[in-house]
Amino acid sequence: EPEVTQTPSHQVTQMGQEVILRCVPISNHLYFYWYRQILGQKVEFLVSFYNNEISEKSEIFDDQFSVERPDGSNFTLKIRSTKLEDSAMYFCASLGGRRGDTQYFGPGTRLTVL
């Protein structure tokens, strides 16, 4: 069964450093998403991406964040200068299309900012 994959599973970084989180969505999916979950809290939407551009973003997704689909398979989330409060689990998800009803999630990347 096709699945969404994410790398790395755990990333530790120093405050102020740049990190790139990588995702490989399901191959024939068209819509891509990033979500964040701070430990013990609910999952929050960050950004959606379609047709090589951001289609929607939340207030969390400020200028520190960017997304990219550099080739036909990868979907990346970059945090330019990490802060302590960026420590969280980051989930990538993909959706088949407008008529698709289910987002499939990757296993997540745990980001720890020291």
Add this chain to the structure above:
Amino acid sequence: AQTVTQSQPEMSVQEAETVTLSCTYDTSESDYYLFWYKQPPSRQMILVIRQEAYKQQNATENRFSVNFQKAAKSFSLKISDSQLGDAAMYFCAYRSFFNGGSQGNLIFGKGTKLSVKP
């Protein structure tokens, strides 16, 4: 804006028994999707069940079923014959149909932690 509320931070059930997790939501939309996701300690998000708002029939997936009350904006999850492997965090989520203001992102509740006692 849509909101999702899960009023039970924690629930406990005896193995083989039945438990119901509550979820309410607020929306002015008439067409949407509702989901229950399970998050075990590994923190992977696993789809449990989904419901289309235009369908009156409650969704069922093996031991999991929902009670969807559209007028009351309620979407509870019933787990029958509970198993130890059901112990996890359960999140209720809402998704609009695609339109100018929504690109299909999910809105989650705060979750209910389910413990299963042997």
